[in-house]
Amino acid sequence: MDDALRAVADPTRRAIMELVRDDERSAGDIAARFPGMSRPAVSQHLRVLADAGLVAVRRDGNRRLYALRPAGLADAAGFIERMWSAQLGRLKEAVESE
Amino acid sequence: MDDALRAVADPTRRAIMELVRDDERSAGDIAARFPGMSRPAVSQHLRVLADAGLVAVRRDGNRRLYALRPAGLADAAGFIERMWSAQLGRLKEAVESE
DNA sequence: AGTCTGTGTAAGAAGTTGCTTACACAGCGT
DNA sequence: ACGCTGTGTAAGCAACTTCTTACACAGACT
Numbered sequence: 547m548d549d550a551l552r553a554v555a556d557p558t559r560r561a562i563m564e565l566v567r568d569d570e571r572s573a574g575d576i577a578a579r580f581p582g583m584s585r586p587a588v589s590q591h592l593r594v595l596a597d598a599g600l601v602a603v604r605r606d607g608n609r610r611l612y613a614l615r616p617a618g619l620a621d622a623a624g625f626i627e628r629m630w631s632a633q634l635g636r637l638k639e640a641v642e643s644e
Numbered sequence: 645m646d647d648a649l650r651a652v653a654d655p656t657r658r659a660i661m662e663l664v665r666d667d668e669r670s671a672g673d674i675a676a677r678f679p680g681m682s683r684p685a686v687s688q689h690l691r692v693l694a695d696a697g698l699v700a701v702r703r704d705g706n707r708r709l710y711a712l713r714p715a716g717l718a719d720a721a722g723f724i725e726r727m728w729s730a731q732l733g734r735l736k737e738a739v740e741s742e
Numbered sequence: 743a744g745t746c747t748g749t750g751t752a753a754g755a756a757g758t759t760g761c762t763t764a765c766a767c768a769g770c771g772t
Numbered sequence: 773a774c775g776c777t778g779t780g781t782a783a784g785c786a787a788c789t790t791c792t793t794a795c796a797c798a799g800a801c802t
Contacts, residue, residue, distance in 0.1 A: 555650045585748095586750080593751095706779080708780090
């Protein structure tokens with residue numbers, strides 16, 4: 547989970563995740579969406595995402611296709627849900643004490 | 645959201661959030677749970693969490709009491725949900741194509 | 743075989759983070 | 773008023789991130 551949350555902390559990486567959310571995309575295609583950044587920079591972000599299990603990579607001839615792997619967010623989602631449930635619990639208390 | 649996700653990326657800060665999840669705790673109380681770390685270090689983490697809107701601070705005489713503010717995670721939760729929903733969509737497609 | 747296209751990796755510069763120690767300062771108790 | 777307790781802030785340092793440019797290398801096309 548640590549890796550996933552660290553990976554997601556970066557706005558560029560989140561943007562990449564949104565990009566590959568619905569369709570597989572090649573590295574070059576993704577890089578082209580970040581005109582202000584060099585291609586290697588994007589490649590490095592892709593590596594971080596892949597290492598964190600947030601995207602899946604597939605080779606297609608020359609290219610590498612990236613796709614979202616939402617399962618990688620499971621632990622992160624668990625953390626957030628755990629925090630949320632605290633509020634729900636307190637809300638319940640508040641309601642009951644009225 | 646940026647701030648919240650960045651704040652949550654740090655494991656110490658996540659541990660602090662778990663600590664104040666159910667009960668308000670004083671800064672000193674929290675710091676005491678991290679024996680390997682100096683008190684100012686914890687204080688700085690608390691500031692990051694407060695700035696990100698993830699904890700609420702309240703003064704009680706001498707002390708400052710921190711409590712979880714789960715609402716601060718709303719945007720982060722939204723992001724994760726958006727990513728998750730992608731998988732649900734694809735799962736649906738897969739099921740339908742069988 | 744040679745070259746072009748698509749991509750990753752290496753090395754290094756610049757900024758950011760997360761700590762430490764030393765200090766500042768408000769509120770409580772004597 | 774004075775000192776003690778609880779806490780935040782300042783300054784500085786080491787480690788880590790995130791870029792950049794230069795290079796490496798695999799696969800497709802002729």
